Amino acid sequence: MTPRIGTTLRGGDEVLLGFARALRAAGVPVTQDRTRAYLDAVAIVGLGDRAATSAAGRATLCSSPDHLERHDRVFEAWFGTDLPRTSTASPRERSAVTTLVVDDSGEGQGAGEADDPIRAAASATEVLRHRDVAGLSPADRQRLTALYATLPVRSPRRRTARHVAHHRGEVDASRTLRASLRRMGEPAEIRWRRRGTRPRRVVLLVDVSGSMSSYADALLRLAHRLGHGVSTGSTTNGVETFTLGTRLTHVTRALRARDPERALAAAGDAVPDWSGGTRLGETLRAFLDRWGQRGMARGAVVVIFSDGWERGDAALLAEQMARLHRIAHRVVWVNPHRGKPGYEPLQGGIVAVLPHVDDFLAGHSLATFADLVEVIARA
Numbered sequence: 175m176t177p178r179i180g181t182t183l184r185g186g187d188e189v190l191l192g193f194a195r196a197l198r199a200a201g202v203p204v205t206q207d208r209t210r211a212y213l214d215a216v217a218i219v220g221l222g223d224r225a226a227t228s229a230a231g232r233a234t235l236c237s238s239p240d241h242l243e244r245h246d247r248v249f250e251a252w253f254g255t256d257l258p259r260t261s262t263a264s265p266r267e268r269s270a271v272t273t274l275v276v277d278d279s280g281e282g283q284g285a286g287e288a289d290d291p292i293r294a295a296a297s298a299t300e301v302l303r304h305r306d307v308a309g310l311s312p313a314d315r316q317r318l319t320a321l322y323a324t325l326p327v328r329s330p331r332r333r334t335a336r337h338v339a340h341h342r343g344e345v346d347a348s349r350t351l352r353a354s355l356r357r358m359g360e361p362a363e364i365r366w367r368r369r370g371t372r373p374r375r376v377v378l379l380v381d382v383s384g385s386m387s388s389y390a391d392a393l394l395r396l397a398h399r400l401g402h403g404v405s406t407g408s409t410t411n412g413v414e415t416f417t418l419g420t421r422l423t424h425v426t427r428a429l430r431a432r433d434p435e436r437a438l439a440a441a442g443d444a445v446p447d448w449s450g451g452t453r454l455g456e457t458l459r460a461f462l463d464r465w466g467q468r469g470m471a472r473g474a475v476v477v478i479f480s481d482g483w484e485r486g487d488a489a490l491l492a493e494q495m496a497r498l499h500r501i502a503h504r505v506v507w508v509n510p511h512r513g514k515p516g517y518e519p520l521q522g523g524i525v526a527v528l529p530h531v532d533d534f535l536a537g538h539s540l541a542t543f544a545d546l547v548e549v550i551a552r553a
Contacts (some may be wrong), residue, residue: 190216193252194235200248200324201403202241208234224253247323251299254317303540308388308510318540319434322395325544327403328551329412330475331371332503343368374503375412376400376550377471379461381480382417382445383452389510389538390448391438393479396543398429398437400550414470418480419447422457424465452483454523455490462497471498475553477506477546479537484523491523495530504553505530508537508546 190213198204211234219226228249236245302310302318310318339346346367353362378397382390394415401413417423428440442448462471476498484491499505507527511517513536519528528534533549536542 187213189253190221193231193248196252196324197231197235197245197248199326200244201326202236202244204235208237227253244323247320251317251320251324303544306510306514306538307392307540308538318392319395321540322399322434325396325399325403325540325547327400327547330374330376330551330553332374332473334370334372336370337367338370340366340368342366373412374553375414375470375474377466377474377476377502378413378415379458379476379478379480380415380417381419381452381454381478382448382450383419383483384449385452385481385483386479386510387449389479392543393537394425394429394438394441395434396546398434400547401426401429402432414465416461416465417441417445417447418452418454418457418478419445419450420453420457421447422460422464423447451485452480453486454480454482454484455486455488455494458491458494458498462494466498466501472501473503475504475506475550476502477508477550478527478531479508479510480523481509481511482519482521482524482527484521484526488522488526492526492530495527499530499532504532506533506535506546506549506553507531508535510536510538512536513538513542 191209194204194209194212212231215230215234216227219230221227228246231249232242232245236242299317299321302314303321305314307315307318337346339349343366346365349365349367350362353365354360356362378400380390380393380397386393394417397413397415401415414424414426415429417425423445425441425444428444429437431437431440465471466476495505507524509519509524512519512534519525519534535546535549537546
C-alpha cells in the first residue's frame with residue numbers, strides 16, 4: 175500500500191509531522207520548535223523537491239552529527255522513492271487537520287472515495303511493522319530493512335560501586351564539608367550523591383538452523399541495530415552476537431560494519447552452518463565453557479532467538495540453560511512462533527528451557543522486535 179494525500183494545501187504537513195514523530199521514535203530529540211521550523215523550511219523549498227526536503231530536515235530536526243545518519247535512514251523508510259505531490263501549508267494554515275487515506279489498489283482513487291480516513295501518515299508502514307517477516311515479498315523486505323533504524327534502542331544499565339553527584343539521594347558528607355570549608359566554616363548547601371550506572375552487556379544467540387532460516391536475516395539485522403543503536407563514549411554499547419546451529423560462531427566482529435548490508439554479508443561468510451541442523455544444548459555448552467562462564471554472560475542480558483527445535487538431548491539443553499540462568503542477569507528467549515494464533519510451547523527444546531528463562535517473547539515482526547528492545551532496555 176502506498177500513502178496518498180488528499181488535494182488540500184495542508185496535506186503535506188500531515189506527512190511531515192508523521193516523519194518528525196518517526197524520527198523522534200528513532201531516538202532523535204525532535205522538539206516542537208524544531209518541528210515548526212522544519213514545516214516552515216519545507217514550505218519554502220517545496221515538498222516536491224526530495225533533496226531539499228531532506229536537507230531541510232537535516233538542518234532543522236538534527237541537533238548533533240550523530241543524528242544525521244538516523245535522519246537519512248528514517249527519511250528513506252518514511253518517504254520511499256517518491257515524495258507525495260502536494261503542497262505544504264503556510265504557517266497560518268497549520269491549525270487545521272487534514273486527512274490522509276491509504277490507497278489499497280494503487281490505482282489513483284480520489285480522497286473522498288476512501289472508506290476509512292486515518293490521521294497517521296504511515297498506515298502502510300504500520301501494517302508492515304506487524305507482518306510476519308518470513309512471508310514478506312522482496313519489495314516489502316526492502317522497505318522493512320529501512321525501518322530497523324526507527325527502533326528506539328537503549329542500553330540496559332547496571333549500578334556501579336562508585337558514587338556520582340546528584341540532586342537527591344544520600345548526603346555527600348565529603349563534598350558538603352569541603353563546601354563549608356570554602357566558606358570559612360559557614361554552613362553550606364547540603365550536597366547529595368547516588369551510585370552511578372554503566373551499560374550492561376547484552377549477549378545475542380541467534381539460531382540459524384534450517385527451521386529458523388526464514389527469520390535468520392531479520393534477526394541478524396536486529397542484532398546489527400542493537401550493536402550500533404546506542405553509543406557509550408567512543409565505542410558502541412557492549413553487544414556480543416553468536417550464531418547457533420551445529421556449531422557456535424562468534425559474529426560480533428563481522429557485524430561491526432556500519433552499513434547493514436556489508437555487515438550481514440560478512441556475517442554470512444563467517445557462519446559455516448547456515449540452514450543446517452540444530453544442536454542447541456551442545457552449542458550452549460560451548461558458549462558457556464569458552465565465553466560465558468569466563469565472564470561474558472556474567473551479569474549480562476542474554477537473548478536467545480530460536481524456535482526450540484532440538485535434534486540433540488533435551489536434558490543437556492535444560493542443564494546448560496540452568497547454568498546460563500545462574501550467571502546471567504536476565505535470560506530472554508525469543509521464539510518467532512510465539513505470537514502466532516494457536517501456538518503452544520510443546521517442542522521438547524522449549525519445554526526444557528522454559529523453567530530457566532525470565533521472559534518468553536514473540537519475535538516474528540518489527541513490532542515484536544520493538545517490544546524486545548524495550549524489555550532489554552528495562553532489564
